[in-house]
Amino acid sequence: MYDVVIIGGGPGGMTAALYCVRSNLKTLLIEKEILGGYMAYASVIENYPGFPDGIKGIELAQRIAEQVKRTDVEFKYATVKNVDFDSMKIDVGDEQIEAKTIILSLGLTHKKLGVEGEDTFQGRGVVYCTTCDGPLYRSKKTVVAGKGIPGITAALYLEEIAESVVLVTPTDELEAKEDIYLDKIFDSSVEVITNAEVNRLEGSEKLERVVIEYNGDGGSEQVLEADGIFVNIGKKPNTEFLAGTGIDLTKSGYIRVNDKQETSIKGVYAVGDVTNEKYKQVTTAVGDGCKAALNVARYLKRH
CATH class of the missing domain: 3.50.50.60 (FAD/NAD(P)-binding domain)
Structure with a gap:
């Protein structure tokens, strides 16, 4: 069993992982594609502190990922099929992973045009x-x-x-x-x-x-x-699989959190663009990850 399982490797999720291991928590980060999330797709990021000339999204993602990989964080590349928040079990298809706490860093995905020919030519234009x-x-x-x-x-x-x-x-x-x-x-x-x-x-x-x-x-x-x-044309939150799980979502599918990054379920936190927080920035996601990890550590000490 893990002290904390982080679902999603965006900037918020990776930052949370860094802070969790610094608190000596047994930490697993699950990512289905590439570390960095939506940030990795940005052609250039010009408002992240420390890079006066800007930095490519993929490069910033790789730098943060390299830092995380130098710690004791465990990684698993898989798609989460379902989460049972009553038993705190995460279904990734080939196994079920147990956690004491969970941090959701699910990010966003591209909206589609919804027009004739879009699916036909996907990958071909x-x-x-x-x-x-x-x-x-x-x-x-x-x-x-x-x-x-x-x-x-x-x-x-x-x-x-x-x-x-x-x-x-x-x-x-x-x-x-x-x-x-x-x-x-x-x-x-x-x-x-x-x-x-x-x-x-x-x-x-x-x-x-x-x-x-x-x-x-x-x-x-x-x-x-x-x-x-x-x-x-925009993005939408990757929260479809959370429907019916008890997590409180907005009408648009974003996860409701408080100022501690806590969701409606005890021991479950959310960070980054997937939350209902107004500002969607790499810097705010990083801050979310820090807050969530510190609050997870406090929660585990009390429980």
Whole structure:
């Protein structure tokens, strides 16, 4: 039995692991894909302290992971099928893992467009991770479906690689919380199409055309030739498997926590983007992980 099992290896989960082992807790971290979570997919992170020139998301993820791997944290790469919070048992398919406490660092996943052709061309022109698959579209025609900073950063990343980049956004004007991103996109070669959304995707063996529809213009359409479309329309929490487990979720599926990162179930904590906390940043996730681990240590001393 573990003192604490951390489900998810994002920045919050990895930070929690660091603090748990420092408290001499037997710690297991379960991750289904790569350490770093959604952070690893960021083309560049410019607001993490200590990196004045910015740092690639995957590089920051690797640095934190390297630090965690130098400790006594145990790792298991598996998909969690179910969690029984009454018995504190975690089902990963080939075994059940017992824990005294659990920290949920489940992160977010990309939302899909939900249009005709999306599933057909997934892996053959439909892309959800720009930094992962962007290099495969060198000297090719690309479209980015997105808005705000995620859409802008994806388009700017592709500008350095692709033959052409068209950014399609549903708002009347391109928006970003930080003006520096707007300055960069308007100084680039990226074509920006506003007030439009993707209607369907067409092609034969692979994606060849992105059909967009303009909002409030009689539904007029435009066909964009494209070898790839990069979808950046938002994210949703990875909490589907928590339905019916007793964990209190918001209507949008985020885990409700208090200022100690405690969930509605004793001994169960949540950190990072999956929580109902307003701000979704790498720095806030790291802080969540620290708080959760320290509170886990206090909880175990009392129980």
